[in-house]
Amino acid sequence: MTPLRVQLEQDDIPTHWYNIVADFKNPPLPPLGPDGNPVSPEQMAAIFPMPLLEQEMSAQRWIEIPDEVRQIYAQWRPSPLCRALRLEQALGTPAKIFYKYEGVSPAGSHKPNSAVPQAYFNKIAGTKKLTTETGAGQWGCSIALAGQMFGLPVRVFMVKVSYEQKPFRRSMMQTWGAEVFASPTNITQAGRDALAKDPNNQGSLGLAISEAVEEAAADPNTCYTLGSVLNHVLLHQTVIGLEAKKQFEKIGLYPDVVFGPCGGGSSFAGIAFPFLADKAAGDKRATNLRCVAVEPTSCPTLTKGHYAYDYGDVSGYTPIMKMYTLGHDFMPPGIHAGGLRYHGASPLISQLLHEKLIEAQSVAQIGTFEAGVQFACAEGIIPAPESCHGIRAAIDEALRCKISGEPKVILVNVTGHGHFDMSSYDKYFAGKLEDYDYPAEAIANSLQHLPKVG
Amino acid sequence: MTPLRVQLEQDDIPTHWYNIVADFKNPPLPPLGPDGNPVSPEQMAAIFPMPLLEQEMSAQRWIEIPDEVRQIYAQWRPSPLCRALRLEQALGTPAKIFYKYEGVSPAGSHKPNSAVPQAYFNKIAGTKKLTTETGAGQWGCSIALAGQMFGLPVRVFMVKVSYEQKPFRRSMMQTWGAEVFASPTNITQAGRDALAKDPNNQGSLGLAISEAVEEAAADPNTCYTLGSVLNHVLLHQTVIGLEAKKQFEKIGLYPDVVFGPCGGGSSFAGIAFPFLADKAAGDKRATNLRCVAVEPTSCPTLTKGHYAYDYGDVSGYTPIMKMYTLGHDFMPPGIHAGGLRYHGASPLISQLLHEKLIEAQSVAQIGTFEAGVQFACAEGIIPAPESCHGIRAAIDEALRCKISGEPKVILVNVTGHGHFDMSSYDKYFAGKLEDYDYPAEAIANSLQHLPKVG
Numbered sequence: 001m002t003p004l005r006v007q008l009e010q011d012d013i014p015t016h017w018y019n020i021v022a023d024f025k026n027p028p029l030p031p032l033g034p035d036g037n038p039v040s041p042e043q044m045a046a047i048f049p050m051p052l053l054e055q056e057m058s059a060q061r062w063i064e065i066p067d068e069v070r071q072i073y074a075q076w077r078p079s080p081l082c083r084a085l086r087l088e089q090a091l092g093t094p095a096k097i098f099y100k101y102e103g104v105s106p107a108g109s110h111k112p113n114s115a116v117p118q119a120y121f122n123k124i125a126g127t128k129k130l131t132t133e134t135g136a137g138q139w140g141c142s143i144a145l146a147g148q149m150f151g152l153p154v155r156v157f158m159v160k161v162s163y164e165q166k167p168f169r170r171s172m173m174q175t176w177g178a179e180v181f182a183s184p185t186n187i188t189q190a191g192r193d194a195l196a197k198d199p200n201n202q203g204s205l206g207l208a209i210s211e212a213v214e215e216a217a218a219d220p221n222t223c224y225t226l227g228s229v230l231n232h233v234l235l236h237q238t239v240i241g242l243e244a245k246k247q248f249e250k251i252g253l254y255p256d257v258v259f260g261p262c263g264g265g266s267s268f269a270g271i272a273f274p275f276l277a278d279k280a281a282g283d284k285r286a287t288n289l290r291c292v293a294v295e296p297t298s299c300p301t302l303t304k305g306h307y308a309y310d311y312g313d314v315s316g317y318t319p320i321m322k323m324y325t326l327g328h329d330f331m332p333p334g335i336h337a338g339g340l341r342y343h344g345a346s347p348l349i350s351q352l353l354h355e356k357l358i359e360a361q362s363v364a365q366i367g368t369f370e371a372g373v374q375f376a377c378a379e380g381i382i383p384a385p386e387s388c389h390g391i392r393a394a395i396d397e398a399l400r401c402k403i404s405g406e407p408k409v410i411l412v413n414v415t416g417h418g419h420f421d422m423s424s425y426d427k428y429f430a431g432k433l434e435d436y437d438y439p440a441e442a443i444a445n446s447l448q449h450l451p452k453v454g
Numbered sequence: 455m456t457p458l459r460v461q462l463e464q465d466d467i468p469t470h471w472y473n474i475v476a477d478f479k480n481p482p483l484p485p486l487g488p489d490g491n492p493v494s495p496e497q498m499a500a501i502f503p504m505p506l507l508e509q510e511m512s513a514q515r516w517i518e519i520p521d522e523v524r525q526i527y528a529q530w531r532p533s534p535l536c537r538a539l540r541l542e543q544a545l546g547t548p549a550k551i552f553y554k555y556e557g558v559s560p561a562g563s564h565k566p567n568s569a570v571p572q573a574y575f576n577k578i579a580g581t582k583k584l585t586t587e588t589g590a591g592q593w594g595c596s597i598a599l600a601g602q603m604f605g606l607p608v609r610v611f612m613v614k615v616s617y618e619q620k621p622f623r624r625s626m627m628q629t630w631g632a633e634v635f636a637s638p639t640n641i642t643q644a645g646r647d648a649l650a651k652d653p654n655n656q657g658s659l660g661l662a663i664s665e666a667v668e669e670a671a672a673d674p675n676t677c678y679t680l681g682s683v684l685n686h687v688l689l690h691q692t693v694i695g696l697e698a699k700k701q702f703e704k705i706g707l708y709p710d711v712v713f714g715p716c717g718g719g720s721s722f723a724g725i726a727f728p729f730l731a732d733k734a735a736g737d738k739r740a741t742n743l744r745c746v747a748v749e750p751t752s753c754p755t756l757t758k759g760h761y762a763y764d765y766g767d768v769s770g771y772t773p774i775m776k777m778y779t780l781g782h783d784f785m786p787p788g789i790h791a792g793g794l795r796y797h798g799a800s801p802l803i804s805q806l807l808h809e810k811l812i813e814a815q816s817v818a819q820i821g822t823f824e825a826g827v828q829f830a831c832a833e834g835i836i837p838a839p840e841s842c843h844g845i846r847a848a849i850d851e852a853l854r855c856k857i858s859g860e861p862k863v864i865l866v867n868v869t870g871h872g873h874f875d876m877s878s879y880d881k882y883f884a885g886k887l888e889d890y891d892y893p894a895e896a897i898a899n900s901l902q903h904l905p906k907v908g
Contacts, residue, residue, distance in 0.1 A: 001464065001465075001521055001524055001525050001528060002525065003464055003528075004464065004525070004528040004529060005464060005528065005529070007461055007463065009461065010455065010457055010458065010459060011455075067455055070455055071455050071456065071458070074455060074457075074458040074459065075458060075459070075536075075833070075834055076834075082529075086603070104558065105834075106830075106833075106834030106835050106836070107834075108873070145834055148831050149540075149834075167876075167877075167880070168873075168876035168877070171876035171877070171879050171880050171883075172836060172876060174879075174883060175827055175830050175831075175836055175876075175879055175883075176830065176831060177831060373629055376560075376629050376630060377602050377629075377630060377631060379529070379560075380529055380530075380559075380560030380561075380599055380603075381560050382560070382626060382629055419562070419622075419873040419874065420873065422621075422622035422625035422626060422629075423621075423622070423625070425625050425628075425629055426621070426625050429625075429628060429629075
């Protein structure tokens with residue numbers, strides 16, 4: 001038999017997260033408040049607990065993972081590194097394709113890697129309740145699960161259109177004990193204002209963020225949690241790449257190219273940062289390593305955005321951050337990879353791209369589902385639409401290898417399963433999916449609204 | 455950290471399935487044809503390939519698993535044996551609860567353990583096409599996946615009411631390339647007859663079986679596949695228990711009691727038979743071992759049925775088999791564990807129960823969902839409604855241990871995840887589930903219709 005899965009033992013779960021900031025030649029630019037000055041930890045403490053703020057600001061290379069968190073991780077981690085042997089055969093490529101499969105978590109994606117420590121550090125800091133927003137529900141499910149593990153009540157503001165169209169992720173959150181509200185609600189001022197303007201408001205991620213932040217800011221015992229973009233979220237996700245490195249060592253290989261889907265950036269960071277650490281350390285195996293963030297052509301933040309200070313949310317309530325952005329009021333077309341419909345990208349990933357330490361590419365929607373189906377038929381696993389973006393890029397690379405004859409080692413982060421996205425696959429099979437044109441005019445317009453700095 | 459998952463390596467995937475017939479003191483009674491004589495392999499060869507018929511009739515203790523099958527198994531096997539540590543803590547029990555988790559397969563249940571070898575042996579026997587029926591879709595998904603792996607087209611007759619109410623399992627089957635039909639169809643005589651009588655016929659498993667068997671019988675290149683009940687299906691599932699035994703050896707423990715949900719019986723057989731082998735061999739660790747099949751109170755085949763010859767299907771097209779049965783025309787109430795709504799039970803399991811080598815117990819619907827939610831909150835994984843039956847029994851045993859103070863080692867087969875059953879959880883949370891009364895009158899009536907033998 002050809003080895004298909006590289007497994008590690010429970011003791012191989014990393015003991016520390018890797019903080020890439022320690023290897024930055026130029027320190028990251030700070031987030032700025034409404035007064036144009038860097039935001040202080042004290043200001044952020046209204047909605048985040050101190051241990052997470054310390055991680056957010058830290059320049060320390062290794063940050064210890066508490067045993068309590070590793071004990072929860074042990075439920076599904078180390079996640080498998082799998083050889084996509086049947087996919088290679090179907091493609092007829094000399095490349096070796098490996099995927100790190102994060103769909104094995106109870107919530108079905110990589111998101112619990114950060115939800116669990118966020119709940120833990122909130123718990124030890126004395127937080128009594130968590131709030132968050134969720135779109136399609138991947139993050140909401142993960143924080144509901146994590147809150148349950150540490151006995152913390154969780155309130156999730158779920159975008160109303162998703163609440164109604166994707167009821168089963170709501171059911172999962174409720175199974176894990178979370179309270180789920182269709183946003184906009186009558187509970188918050190932001191929600192009431194929106195409903196006063198339009199009683200049929202279907203909600204948006206930006207509005208749901210406003211509701212969740214408002215609740216957290218109003219109650220000193222309640223904190224807000226976010227599933228991507230911020231430094232500490234990316235930090236937590238590095239368990240993915242740290243495990244992958246150990247798994248490659250076990251089989252005596254090293255990747256030539258690493259692909260990951262990229263929306264806010266947490267899953268891409270998770271798989272790529274630990275390999276970039278090798279590059280920073282001058283490890284010869286990593287000299288020619290390429291790390292490629294893959295985004296939708298319809299929301300081309302990294303490939304078509306500006307590198308500028310902008311708000312993290314649509315309404316402009318958050319501090320401004322230096323990042324690639326399409327403008328905070330850019331509204332991407334309704335593609336099915338809801339997790340990749342974000343106007344910005346993590347400041348850390350943005351800086352890496354700006355300094356040419358990573359690459360970015362964009363792929364169109366129909367091709368991502370085509371890749372997802374090809375992957376499902378060869379490997380069995382039906383990937384989430386977000387994951388299909390990385391898979392599309394990995395397949396394209398493998399096909400280039402077929403022409404060039406190069407036996408490259410390709411690694412792709414398959415971030416989750418598509419069990420709650422089958423209606424999107426149905427639309428693909430029915431020929432009802434669109435490849436949206438590059439939304440040049442909308443982006444040009446929203447880029448006019450970047451905040452002025454300095 | 456406390457060890458949570460017992461993992462094995464790819465090379466630990468069993469090389470042989472265990473055939474419990476070799477350890478039967480009394481040979482199993484043969485299935486009988488319409489003439490009252492034992493059915494010959496030649497008669498069955500109209501719908502099954504010879505290699506599977508040989509397994510069906512075999513009394514050989516160990517049957518080799520082909521490398522091609524083990525190579526596909528390696529995608530997700532060996533499946534993890536997990537310690538339900540947080541569940542133990544939540545219950546405050548001195549018992550140690552372990553679960554074998556079969557939801558890690560791409561189809562999300564234990565069913566591919568048999569679907570893969572069934573597709574393989576059909577392939578090498580020259581079969582060109584497979585047919586099957588499916589209710590909620592667990593088996594249909596598994597055979598669609600397996601057919602895809604071996605390049606065999608698959609046609610699935612899916613009970614119409616499920617086709618319409620559970621569209622996402624249909625989407626999965628289509629993603630893996632299967633053709634899926636809402637049964638009754640116009641394709642078969644059985645379907646046309648049913649539609650002529652009632653154009654709004656919503657279908658039944660019995661009718662879907664008739665359609666799938668008719669297609670297979672009509673074409674010498676097409677074979678029929680079944681997901682439970684038959685000896686060869688139970689045989690394939692023994693990989694579950696064989697792995698579990700190796701995993702317990704790795705941690706130096708042995709179970710005191712083994713629970714598995716039981717409908718047709720394949721998942722219960724899978725976990726229990728390899729432990730019964732120890733008992734048959736006089737292994738002292740197994741002297742007091744109990745194996746308990748758990749069924750719904752609303753479909754109490756093993757606990758309230760007769761041990762008699764009966765048809766395997768509702769319409770009476772199949773050979774008759776000696777088994778516990780509620781009568782082939784018994785229609786169980788519409789509980790949400792669709793996989794446990796079967797009037798009979800595997801002849802092998804029936805004989806074991808009749809000879810008092812295993813036990814059976816029944817649990818009511820609402821309590822199974824209560825157990826499922828408790829399991830989900832403690833362990834993260836949201837179990838399928840079928841799996842909730844075994845979990846209910848395991849929790850009850852652990853609670854008895856709390857009273858008695860016995861530190862028993864409990865093993866339960868968690869056969870699949872509930873990602874496609876969230877609407878059932880919704881109904882549970884909304885208080886809309888029922889505990890059906892024991893359907894005594896309906897059973898008494900259907901037992902009148904048992905075929906006469908001899």
